[in-house]
């Protein structure tokens with residue numbers, strides 16, 4: 001049994017992928033070929049953003065977003081501490097200061113009260129609040145209405161590396177925030193066969209800046225350099241692969257929802273474990289299906305029992321950002337981040353992908369129930 005089964009998806013798409021790759025080899029436009037533009041149009045259409053700009057990976061996507069917003073030394077950028085490192089990593093890379101915010105114990109996403117305290121604290125430290133980066137953790141959109149209200153005009157960069165395409169009260173992840181970013185790392189819900197990423201915005205000025213920054217700060221002409229930029233493009237081959245995967249993406253999100261529903265039904269009411277909480281009006285794209293055990297449960301013991309039964313599981317994430325050696329000196333919400341710390345000790349993610357067979361899932365559910373003692 002695989003944690004994420006990319007081979008099952010490849011078997012479904014094999015002929016179409018082979019044909020798409022062959023077309024790129026035939027036309028030979030390996031950089032910025034026609035598939036790149038076609039993919040960007042498809043990505044923007046799905047999430048309702050006006051512009052999509054592909055780039056080399058999801059980390060660059062975040063960096064490009066900050067560069068387009070002009071984030072610089074002395075600025076504070078607010079990030080949840082319960083996330084993958086890339087969310088915060090790009091901030092000090094540009095000389096700005098990440099300020100860590102706590103998360104909600106049920107959705108695992110940014111807590112707006114903590115955000116308010118962190119913004120006030122950053123001001124007392126002499127930092128200039130510049131942007132908020134909510135994360136759609138495990139595929140569930142952050143509470144954007146509340147965050148946009150609490151952010152009080154600060155631009156919101158939605159890190160939807162795990163949530164692209166998820167639903168939030170009539171909007172879709174990618175189309176939410178001043179800028180949104182995603183990743184096509186192979187194991188993400190929409191993944192390519194290498195590294196890739198994209199940035200979304202409905203602001204024409206920001207889209208033009210993203211265009212320039214991702215290609216060496218180019219001006220009207222490719223060899224005009226009007227700003228210091230990056231080399232961050234998505235390969236044509238990866239775009240061609242992604243176009244085929246995008247064609248089945250809605251179907252795969254629906255399949256992930258069925259997998260989540262079966263887990264919910266099989267684990268609801270079992271003592272000592274909470275299944276994922278999805279607020280009214282939201283639909284996750286289920287990058288992960290993550291359980292939270294009660295504090296008295298021995299998570300490592302459960303994980304070992306699952307492994308002995310042939311069931312893979314992963315702890316996302318074992319350590320909050322503000323406890324990582326490279327990040328522990330950055331400011332946090334002055335009230336501390338107790339929820340992030342607590343969750344890191346209690347969560348466990350189960351196998352999740354669109355091709356998980358019901359009988360495999362029933363084995364996983366039975367193994368979790370057994371490990372918890374029924």
Ligand SMILES: *Cc1c(COP(=O)(O)O)cnc(C)c1O
Nearest residue numbers: 057058059084086087161183185
């Ligand atoms: C994967 C991920 C990223 C980074 O994406 P890469 O393509 O691996 O650079 C950023 N943020 C979150 C929340 C992620 O899960």
